[in-house]
Amino acid sequence: MLTTLKGLVLRERSVGENDKFLDILTDSAGLIEVSAKGVKKQNSKNASVSQAFCYANYCLSESGGRYILNSAEPIRTFFGVSFDLDKFALANYFAEMVLYAETEEKPNDEVLRLILNSLHFLALGNRENLLLKSIFELRLICDIGLTPNLIGCCECFEYSAPEMQFDLKNGRLYCQSCFGGRSLENVELLDERLLHFIRFIALSDMQKIFNLTVPRDYLKLLSGICERYAEIQLGRHFKTLDFFKSLQNG
Ligand SMILES: [Zn+2]
Structure with missing residues:
Protein backbone atom coordinates (compact mmCIF):
# COMPACT_ATOMS: atom_id res chain seq x y z
CA MET A 1 0.00 0.00 0.00
CA PHE A 78 18.08 21.92 8.27
CA PHE A 79 21.41 20.68 6.97
CA GLY A 80 22.79 24.15 7.88
CA VAL A 81 23.11 23.01 11.48
CA SER A 82 25.84 20.59 10.34
CA PHE A 83 28.24 23.45 9.57
CA ASP A 84 28.52 24.48 13.22
CA LEU A 85 29.68 21.85 15.68
CA ASP A 86 27.77 23.28 18.68
CA LYS A 87 24.53 23.44 16.70
CA PHE A 88 25.09 20.00 15.22
CA ALA A 89 25.67 18.54 18.68
CA LEU A 90 22.51 20.18 20.01
CA ALA A 91 20.40 19.04 17.05
CA ASN A 92 21.56 15.47 17.64
CA TYR A 93 20.76 15.77 21.33
CA PHE A 94 17.22 16.95 20.50
CA ALA A 95 16.83 14.04 18.07
CA GLU A 96 18.11 11.49 20.59
CA MET A 97 15.69 12.76 23.24
CA VAL A 98 12.74 12.48 20.87
CA LEU A 99 13.82 9.00 19.75
CA TYR A 100 13.87 7.95 23.38
CA ALA A 101 10.71 9.74 24.52
CA GLU A 102 8.45 9.00 21.55
CA THR A 103 7.95 5.29 21.97
CA GLU A 104 4.24 5.25 21.28
CA GLU A 105 2.99 4.97 17.75
CA LYS A 106 0.31 7.57 18.20
CA PRO A 107 1.29 10.85 16.55
CA ASN A 108 2.31 13.77 18.73
CA ASP A 109 1.96 16.93 16.70
CA GLU A 110 3.34 19.14 19.46
CA VAL A 111 6.64 17.25 19.63
CA LEU A 112 7.07 17.50 15.85
CA ARG A 113 6.33 21.25 16.00
CA LEU A 114 8.74 21.67 18.91
CA ILE A 115 11.69 20.06 17.17
CA LEU A 116 10.95 21.78 13.84
CA ASN A 117 10.83 25.17 15.56
CA SER A 118 13.98 24.43 17.56
CA LEU A 119 15.88 23.41 14.41
CA HIS A 120 14.56 26.49 12.63
CA PHE A 121 15.97 28.87 15.25
CA LEU A 122 19.14 26.81 15.61
CA ALA A 123 19.78 27.11 11.87
CA LEU A 124 18.81 30.78 11.85
CA GLY A 125 21.28 31.52 14.63
CA ASN A 126 19.41 34.42 16.25
CA ARG A 127 18.73 32.63 19.55
CA GLU A 128 21.31 31.57 22.14
CA ASN A 129 22.05 27.85 21.95
CA LEU A 130 21.48 27.50 25.70
CA LEU A 131 18.06 29.15 25.40
CA LEU A 132 17.02 26.70 22.67
CA LYS A 133 18.38 23.84 24.75
CA SER A 134 16.39 24.96 27.83
CA ILE A 135 13.18 25.41 25.85
CA PHE A 136 13.54 22.06 24.14
CA GLU A 137 14.31 20.07 27.29
CA LEU A 138 11.51 21.45 29.42
CA ARG A 139 8.87 21.70 26.70
CA LEU A 140 9.51 18.19 25.38
CA ILE A 141 8.77 16.76 28.81
CA CYS A 142 5.57 18.85 28.98
CA ASP A 143 4.52 17.81 25.48
CA ILE A 144 4.80 14.11 26.29
CA GLY A 145 2.44 14.62 29.23
CA LEU A 146 4.76 15.28 32.16
CA THR A 147 4.13 19.00 32.71
CA PRO A 148 5.14 20.01 36.24
CA ASN A 149 2.51 21.59 38.47
CA LEU A 150 3.64 25.22 38.42
CA ILE A 151 0.45 26.90 39.67
CA GLY A 152 2.06 27.63 43.03
CA CYS A 153 3.24 25.96 46.22
CA CYS A 154 1.66 22.49 46.21
CA GLU A 155 0.67 22.83 49.86
CA CYS A 156 -0.41 26.42 50.51
CA PHE A 157 -0.96 27.52 46.84
CA GLU A 158 1.26 30.59 47.21
CA TYR A 159 1.73 31.70 43.58
CA SER A 160 5.01 33.47 43.94
CA ALA A 161 7.67 34.04 46.57
CA PRO A 162 11.22 35.43 46.44
CA GLU A 163 12.45 31.84 46.61
CA MET A 164 10.69 28.56 45.88
CA GLN A 165 11.89 24.98 45.78
CA PHE A 166 11.25 23.04 42.55
CA ASP A 167 10.94 19.32 43.21
CA LEU A 168 12.21 17.88 39.92
CA LYS A 169 11.17 14.31 40.62
CA ASN A 170 7.55 14.98 41.53
CA GLY A 171 7.22 18.06 39.32
CA ARG A 172 5.95 20.46 41.97
CA LEU A 173 6.76 23.66 43.81
CA TYR A 174 7.11 24.40 47.50
CA CYS A 175 7.38 27.75 49.21
CA GLN A 176 10.21 27.83 51.76
CA SER A 177 7.96 27.38 54.79
CA CYS A 178 6.06 24.39 53.33
CA PHE A 179 9.28 22.81 52.07
CA GLY A 180 10.48 22.56 55.67
CA GLY A 181 13.15 19.96 56.28
CA ARG A 182 12.64 17.87 53.10
CA SER A 183 15.64 16.37 51.35
CA LEU A 184 17.41 18.69 48.91
CA GLU A 185 18.16 15.83 46.53
CA ASN A 186 16.48 16.39 43.12
CA VAL A 187 15.43 19.89 44.10
CA GLU A 188 16.38 23.26 42.57
CA LEU A 189 16.02 26.64 44.21
CA LEU A 190 14.15 29.15 42.00
CA ASP A 191 14.04 32.90 42.40
CA GLU A 192 11.10 34.78 40.89
CA ARG A 193 12.75 35.28 37.52
CA LEU A 194 13.70 31.62 37.11
CA LEU A 195 10.19 30.61 38.10
CA HIS A 196 8.81 33.02 35.50
CA PHE A 197 11.03 31.58 32.74
CA ILE A 198 10.06 28.01 33.64
CA ARG A 199 6.35 28.85 33.74
CA PHE A 200 6.66 30.67 30.42
CA ILE A 201 8.32 27.72 28.65
CA ALA A 202 6.02 25.10 30.14
CA LEU A 203 2.71 26.91 29.83
CA SER A 204 2.80 29.40 26.91
CA ASP A 205 1.66 28.75 23.33
CA MET A 206 4.29 27.22 21.08
CA GLN A 207 4.45 30.40 18.93
CA LYS A 208 5.40 32.46 21.99
CA ILE A 209 8.00 30.35 23.76
CA PHE A 210 10.81 31.08 21.32
CA ASN A 211 10.40 34.82 21.98
CA LEU A 212 11.43 34.40 25.60
CA THR A 213 14.41 36.56 26.48
CA VAL A 214 16.65 35.43 29.29
CA PRO A 215 19.61 37.51 30.51
CA ARG A 216 22.91 35.79 29.91
CA ASP A 217 23.70 35.35 33.62
CA TYR A 218 20.46 33.37 34.01
CA LEU A 219 20.87 31.19 30.93
CA LYS A 220 23.32 28.73 32.48
CA LEU A 221 21.14 28.36 35.57
CA LEU A 222 17.99 27.86 33.51
CA SER A 223 19.71 25.40 31.20
CA GLY A 224 21.00 23.38 34.15
CA ILE A 225 17.54 23.16 35.74
CA CYS A 226 15.75 22.19 32.50
CA GLU A 227 18.43 19.60 31.79
CA ARG A 228 18.06 18.02 35.23
CA TYR A 229 14.27 18.06 34.99
CA ALA A 230 14.38 16.25 31.62
CA GLU A 231 16.96 13.74 32.82
CA ILE A 232 15.05 12.91 36.01
CA GLN A 233 11.67 12.70 34.27
CA LEU A 234 12.96 10.50 31.43
CA GLY A 235 15.22 8.52 33.75
CA ARG A 236 17.95 8.61 31.18
CA HIS A 237 21.27 10.33 30.52
CA PHE A 238 22.14 11.12 26.88
CA LYS A 239 25.59 10.74 25.34
CA THR A 240 24.81 13.47 22.83
CA LEU A 241 24.42 15.85 25.80
CA ASP A 242 27.88 14.94 27.08
CA PHE A 243 29.26 15.70 23.62
CA PHE A 244 27.54 19.11 23.52
CA LYS A 245 28.87 19.92 27.00
CA SER A 246 32.42 18.83 26.10
CA LEU A 247 32.37 21.50 23.37
CA GLN A 248 31.36 24.21 25.86
CA ASN A 249 34.35 23.49 28.09
CA GLY A 250 36.93 23.38 25.30
ZN1 LIG B 1 3.58 26.85 50.76
Whole structure:
Protein backbone atom coordinates (compact mmCIF):
# COMPACT_ATOMS: atom_id res chain seq x y z
CA MET A 1 0.00 0.00 0.00
CA LEU A 2 1.30 3.47 -0.88
CA THR A 3 1.08 6.17 1.76
CA THR A 4 2.30 9.77 2.03
CA LEU A 5 3.54 11.09 5.36
CA LYS A 6 5.01 14.42 6.32
CA GLY A 7 8.03 13.87 8.53
CA LEU A 8 11.44 14.84 9.87
CA VAL A 9 14.41 12.45 9.67
CA LEU A 10 15.80 12.22 13.21
CA ARG A 11 18.51 9.64 12.55
CA GLU A 12 20.03 7.76 9.62
CA ARG A 13 21.78 4.42 9.95
CA SER A 14 23.88 2.86 7.22
CA VAL A 15 22.99 -0.62 6.04
CA GLY A 16 25.54 -2.29 3.79
CA GLU A 17 27.11 -0.35 0.97
CA ASN A 18 24.08 1.37 -0.52
CA ASP A 19 21.19 1.43 1.89
CA LYS A 20 20.03 3.21 5.02
CA PHE A 21 17.45 2.92 7.74
CA LEU A 22 15.80 6.22 8.60
CA ASP A 23 14.00 7.07 11.84
CA ILE A 24 11.33 9.57 10.83
CA LEU A 25 9.02 11.50 13.15
CA THR A 26 5.82 11.87 11.16
CA ASP A 27 2.74 14.04 11.50
CA SER A 28 0.19 11.24 11.43
CA ALA A 29 1.92 7.92 12.17
CA GLY A 30 4.25 8.88 15.04
CA LEU A 31 7.83 7.65 14.90
CA ILE A 32 8.51 5.16 12.08
CA GLU A 33 11.49 3.27 10.68
CA VAL A 34 11.91 3.48 6.93
CA SER A 35 14.12 1.36 4.73
CA ALA A 36 15.78 3.58 2.10
CA LYS A 37 17.34 1.47 -0.63
CA GLY A 38 20.17 2.64 -2.83
CA VAL A 39 20.27 6.12 -1.28
CA LYS A 40 24.03 6.03 -0.69
CA LYS A 41 24.68 5.73 -4.42
CA GLN A 42 25.85 9.03 -5.90
CA ASN A 43 23.09 9.27 -8.47
CA SER A 44 20.23 8.35 -6.12
CA LYS A 45 17.25 10.70 -6.45
CA ASN A 46 16.53 10.11 -2.78
CA ALA A 47 20.03 10.86 -1.44
CA SER A 48 19.26 14.29 0.05
CA VAL A 49 15.88 13.34 1.55
CA SER A 50 17.55 10.41 3.32
CA GLN A 51 19.70 12.59 5.58
CA ALA A 52 19.16 13.61 9.19
CA PHE A 53 17.20 16.84 9.65
CA CYS A 54 15.41 16.74 6.31
CA TYR A 55 11.69 17.56 6.60
CA ALA A 56 9.75 16.28 3.62
CA ASN A 57 6.61 14.66 2.23
CA TYR A 58 7.61 11.01 2.10
CA CYS A 59 5.87 8.66 -0.29
CA LEU A 60 6.25 5.18 1.21
CA SER A 61 5.22 1.61 0.48
CA GLU A 62 3.78 0.12 3.62
CA SER A 63 3.10 -3.47 4.45
CA GLY A 64 2.55 -4.89 7.91
CA GLY A 65 3.95 -1.81 9.64
CA ARG A 66 7.18 -1.85 7.59
CA TYR A 67 7.94 1.13 5.39
CA ILE A 68 10.05 1.40 2.26
CA LEU A 69 11.00 4.77 0.80
CA ASN A 70 9.62 5.37 -2.65
CA SER A 71 10.19 9.07 -3.28
CA ALA A 72 10.01 12.37 -1.39
CA GLU A 73 9.43 16.09 -1.86
CA PRO A 74 11.57 18.18 0.50
CA ILE A 75 9.70 20.85 2.49
CA ARG A 76 12.58 22.22 4.53
CA THR A 77 16.09 21.01 5.19
CA PHE A 78 18.08 21.92 8.27
CA PHE A 79 21.41 20.68 6.97
CA GLY A 80 22.79 24.15 7.88
CA VAL A 81 23.11 23.01 11.48
CA SER A 82 25.84 20.59 10.34
CA PHE A 83 28.24 23.45 9.57
CA ASP A 84 28.52 24.48 13.22
CA LEU A 85 29.68 21.85 15.68
CA ASP A 86 27.77 23.28 18.68
CA LYS A 87 24.53 23.44 16.70
CA PHE A 88 25.09 20.00 15.22
CA ALA A 89 25.67 18.54 18.68
CA LEU A 90 22.51 20.18 20.01
CA ALA A 91 20.40 19.04 17.05
CA ASN A 92 21.56 15.47 17.64
CA TYR A 93 20.76 15.77 21.33
CA PHE A 94 17.22 16.95 20.50
CA ALA A 95 16.83 14.04 18.07
CA GLU A 96 18.11 11.49 20.59
CA MET A 97 15.69 12.76 23.24
CA VAL A 98 12.74 12.48 20.87
CA LEU A 99 13.82 9.00 19.75
CA TYR A 100 13.87 7.95 23.38
CA ALA A 101 10.71 9.74 24.52
CA GLU A 102 8.45 9.00 21.55
CA THR A 103 7.95 5.29 21.97
CA GLU A 104 4.24 5.25 21.28
CA GLU A 105 2.99 4.97 17.75
CA LYS A 106 0.31 7.57 18.20
CA PRO A 107 1.29 10.85 16.55
CA ASN A 108 2.31 13.77 18.73
CA ASP A 109 1.96 16.93 16.70
CA GLU A 110 3.34 19.14 19.46
CA VAL A 111 6.64 17.25 19.63
CA LEU A 112 7.07 17.50 15.85
CA ARG A 113 6.33 21.25 16.00
CA LEU A 114 8.74 21.67 18.91
CA ILE A 115 11.69 20.06 17.17
CA LEU A 116 10.95 21.78 13.84
CA ASN A 117 10.83 25.17 15.56
CA SER A 118 13.98 24.43 17.56
CA LEU A 119 15.88 23.41 14.41
CA HIS A 120 14.56 26.49 12.63
CA PHE A 121 15.97 28.87 15.25
CA LEU A 122 19.14 26.81 15.61
CA ALA A 123 19.78 27.11 11.87
CA LEU A 124 18.81 30.78 11.85
CA GLY A 125 21.28 31.52 14.63
CA ASN A 126 19.41 34.42 16.25
CA ARG A 127 18.73 32.63 19.55
CA GLU A 128 21.31 31.57 22.14
CA ASN A 129 22.05 27.85 21.95
CA LEU A 130 21.48 27.50 25.70
CA LEU A 131 18.06 29.15 25.40
CA LEU A 132 17.02 26.70 22.67
CA LYS A 133 18.38 23.84 24.75
CA SER A 134 16.39 24.96 27.83
CA ILE A 135 13.18 25.41 25.85
CA PHE A 136 13.54 22.06 24.14
CA GLU A 137 14.31 20.07 27.29
CA LEU A 138 11.51 21.45 29.42
CA ARG A 139 8.87 21.70 26.70
CA LEU A 140 9.51 18.19 25.38
CA ILE A 141 8.77 16.76 28.81
CA CYS A 142 5.57 18.85 28.98
CA ASP A 143 4.52 17.81 25.48
CA ILE A 144 4.80 14.11 26.29
CA GLY A 145 2.44 14.62 29.23
CA LEU A 146 4.76 15.28 32.16
CA THR A 147 4.13 19.00 32.71
CA PRO A 148 5.14 20.01 36.24
CA ASN A 149 2.51 21.59 38.47
CA LEU A 150 3.64 25.22 38.42
CA ILE A 151 0.45 26.90 39.67
CA GLY A 152 2.06 27.63 43.03
CA CYS A 153 3.24 25.96 46.22
CA CYS A 154 1.66 22.49 46.21
CA GLU A 155 0.67 22.83 49.86
CA CYS A 156 -0.41 26.42 50.51
CA PHE A 157 -0.96 27.52 46.84
CA GLU A 158 1.26 30.59 47.21
CA TYR A 159 1.73 31.70 43.58
CA SER A 160 5.01 33.47 43.94
CA ALA A 161 7.67 34.04 46.57
CA PRO A 162 11.22 35.43 46.44
CA GLU A 163 12.45 31.84 46.61
CA MET A 164 10.69 28.56 45.88
CA GLN A 165 11.89 24.98 45.78
CA PHE A 166 11.25 23.04 42.55
CA ASP A 167 10.94 19.32 43.21
CA LEU A 168 12.21 17.88 39.92
CA LYS A 169 11.17 14.31 40.62
CA ASN A 170 7.55 14.98 41.53
CA GLY A 171 7.22 18.06 39.32
CA ARG A 172 5.95 20.46 41.97
CA LEU A 173 6.76 23.66 43.81
CA TYR A 174 7.11 24.40 47.50
CA CYS A 175 7.38 27.75 49.21
CA GLN A 176 10.21 27.83 51.76
CA SER A 177 7.96 27.38 54.79
CA CYS A 178 6.06 24.39 53.33
CA PHE A 179 9.28 22.81 52.07
CA GLY A 180 10.48 22.56 55.67
CA GLY A 181 13.15 19.96 56.28
CA ARG A 182 12.64 17.87 53.10
CA SER A 183 15.64 16.37 51.35
CA LEU A 184 17.41 18.69 48.91
CA GLU A 185 18.16 15.83 46.53
CA ASN A 186 16.48 16.39 43.12
CA VAL A 187 15.43 19.89 44.10
CA GLU A 188 16.38 23.26 42.57
CA LEU A 189 16.02 26.64 44.21
CA LEU A 190 14.15 29.15 42.00
CA ASP A 191 14.04 32.90 42.40
CA GLU A 192 11.10 34.78 40.89
CA ARG A 193 12.75 35.28 37.52
CA LEU A 194 13.70 31.62 37.11
CA LEU A 195 10.19 30.61 38.10
CA HIS A 196 8.81 33.02 35.50
CA PHE A 197 11.03 31.58 32.74
CA ILE A 198 10.06 28.01 33.64
CA ARG A 199 6.35 28.85 33.74
CA PHE A 200 6.66 30.67 30.42
CA ILE A 201 8.32 27.72 28.65
CA ALA A 202 6.02 25.10 30.14
CA LEU A 203 2.71 26.91 29.83
CA SER A 204 2.80 29.40 26.91
CA ASP A 205 1.66 28.75 23.33
CA MET A 206 4.29 27.22 21.08
CA GLN A 207 4.45 30.40 18.93
CA LYS A 208 5.40 32.46 21.99
CA ILE A 209 8.00 30.35 23.76
CA PHE A 210 10.81 31.08 21.32
CA ASN A 211 10.40 34.82 21.98
CA LEU A 212 11.43 34.40 25.60
CA THR A 213 14.41 36.56 26.48
CA VAL A 214 16.65 35.43 29.29
CA PRO A 215 19.61 37.51 30.51
CA ARG A 216 22.91 35.79 29.91
CA ASP A 217 23.70 35.35 33.62
CA TYR A 218 20.46 33.37 34.01
CA LEU A 219 20.87 31.19 30.93
CA LYS A 220 23.32 28.73 32.48
CA LEU A 221 21.14 28.36 35.57
CA LEU A 222 17.99 27.86 33.51
CA SER A 223 19.71 25.40 31.20
CA GLY A 224 21.00 23.38 34.15
CA ILE A 225 17.54 23.16 35.74
CA CYS A 226 15.75 22.19 32.50
CA GLU A 227 18.43 19.60 31.79
CA ARG A 228 18.06 18.02 35.23
CA TYR A 229 14.27 18.06 34.99
CA ALA A 230 14.38 16.25 31.62
CA GLU A 231 16.96 13.74 32.82
CA ILE A 232 15.05 12.91 36.01
CA GLN A 233 11.67 12.70 34.27
CA LEU A 234 12.96 10.50 31.43
CA GLY A 235 15.22 8.52 33.75
CA ARG A 236 17.95 8.61 31.18
CA HIS A 237 21.27 10.33 30.52
CA PHE A 238 22.14 11.12 26.88
CA LYS A 239 25.59 10.74 25.34
CA THR A 240 24.81 13.47 22.83
CA LEU A 241 24.42 15.85 25.80
CA ASP A 242 27.88 14.94 27.08
CA PHE A 243 29.26 15.70 23.62
CA PHE A 244 27.54 19.11 23.52
CA LYS A 245 28.87 19.92 27.00
CA SER A 246 32.42 18.83 26.10
CA LEU A 247 32.37 21.50 23.37
CA GLN A 248 31.36 24.21 25.86
CA ASN A 249 34.35 23.49 28.09
CA GLY A 250 36.93 23.38 25.30
ZN1 LIG B 1 3.58 26.85 50.76
